[in-house]
């Protein structure tokens with residue numbers, strides 16, 4: 105990866121007083137000049153799948169999950185839907201698709217993110233843990249953070265000048281709009297629904313500062329000089345020194361608010377905004393390019409990687425780092441004093457891949473030794489004043505209790521499976537992703553002895569403004585395979601045959617989902633169009649089997665990275681697990697979560713062991729079947 109700034113010095117952008125915040129539907133480049141968007145207009149539109157196809161596929165995915173009786177009932181409801189209100193809803197959805205670049209994207213943003221009232225932390229924002237770096241004091245922390253910020257600025261040039269290469273999935277080019285929305289962006293709490301704003305680079309007077317949080321104090325830190333040239337590493341380091349010297353005493357732990365449920369936070373936010381100075385401090389955070397949290401060291405624990413995972417996912421509570429966060433910010437990096445670093449991102453505008461590309465660029469940049477020549481002098485960092493009323497202070501105390509309860513309940517395990525990586529499934533000519541998904545199915549089945557609704561995110565960025573589609577990872581084939589693994593009368597030859605069938609079935613579903621033939625977004629569209637037209641929700645959507653099939657007790661995502669970084673998120677239902685993995689050539693990094701308060705699910709560490717056992721056993725089954733057929 106090259107240094108973008110060394111090739112293109114920052115464009116001169118005339119300062120002006122106005123700096124419009126754009127809502128997401130308005131965030132697009134004013135002019136398309138670079139290769140980043142060169143294929144954007146030619147990407148296909150996200151289709152509305154044929155009704156019959158979706159219903160057939162739904163029944164296929166339901167089959168392993170329910171009894172014969174319930175399945176027959178579901179078949180009847182599908183038939184009723186097809187001969188009843190289904191075609192009307194389908195026509196209305198197709199009409200919407202004619203009028204929108206992407207019929208789903210605005211709805212998705214609302215229902216999947218902004219309308220959700222529970223905390224976005226654990227439930228939505230993923231955390232990412234970077235490889236441990238070699239420093240263990242404040243000086244090392246500041247040097248590392250300065251290099252990290254330089255890496256962000258270097259990457260930002262590629263976004264601003266639109267020279268970022270188009271991302272591909274296989275051979276297919278992907279929509280790049282998410283890259284345009286990850287910097288200078290923020291979620292804003294509202295009592296009924298939230299907002300999300302972005303200050304894109306080609307609007308007048310784009311943001312030229314970052315936010316640094318240190319000892320719960322929030323600082324506006326300019327990272328460009330008065331000519332809009334980016335500061336180099338030495339200058340950024342000096343800015344960080346200035347922050348540390350001003351922020352030695354603890355500020356109020358305002359970051360806790362951003363982990364609150366959205367309604368509580370919105371009420372406190374409204375109160376805070378009554379004070380004009382505080383309002384403008386909050387706006388400074390919202391406008392900033394990214395937030396950088398400088399954390400104190402973690403207490404020593406037997407499993408420091410998992411401890412750091414908690415630090416990235418939720419800040420580890422009011423007594424540790426949660427007050428030193430702004431979880432509404434689209435991207436916030438975290439750098440500890442003990443060589444630990446990572447990030448947390450707010451999900452409204454983007455999935456993992458753009459964030460992970462930014463991260464990989466920064467991690468490569470940190471160690472590259474690259475830098476650019478010094479800019480002119482920059483304005484000194486400014487402590488953002490927060491005047492808090494008694495009401496706000498009371499809400500903050502309440503927030504503390506709510507947050508610590510959530511933090512206590514989340515069980516997480518960060519671990520690396522070192523015995524093989526993508527290389528083994530590739531050597532067997534099967535998809536590594538489908539292989540890992542089969543291992544997760546087996547791990548779950550081994551303990552719970554039943555198949556459940558299983559979600560994997562599949563990218564639909566092959567379409568304009570595409571986000572994700574659900575890959576339903578549990579299938580009749582995966583169930584047959586997991587049952588055979590537990591059945592001592594089955595030969596390894598047979599198990600291997602069933603495993604290959606399960607893997608191929610998963611791969612087929614993946615290919616369908618990413619090419620617009622999934623079912624979950626279509627069903628969502630049909631139910632939202634019914635709601636919009638005040639048409640009663642069809643019986644099919646109220647059927648407990650339907651609801652059961654999309655209660656994701658297994659919620660998974662593959663987030664590959666070049667670096668040995670790992671992403672994680674919380675389970676999406678009380679008796680569920682969150683599984684995230686970064687498959688590398690010779691190892692697989694996992695982040696697995698469950699809730700401690702749930703007495704059905706296993707502790708995350710035990711689930712990790714089951715996943716590792718499953719991967720091992722699957723390799724053994726495949727290898728022994730090859731040997732016996734020789």
Ligand code: COA
Nearest residue numbers: 455456457530533534535536537538561562563614661662
């Ligand atoms: N034989 C040999 N090699 C194979 C193979 C086979 N039968 N099938 C696949 N491979 C190879 C691929 O060529 C690829 O090679 P590479 O490592 O050189 O790139 C590798 O194995 C990985 O392929 P696969 O495991 O099948 O996964 P994928 O890369 O196609 O990814 C998804 C599958 C579902 C993860 C992907 O389609 C996707 O949607 N990703 C985005 C998910 C997302 O948005 N997550 C974030 C949520 S926040």
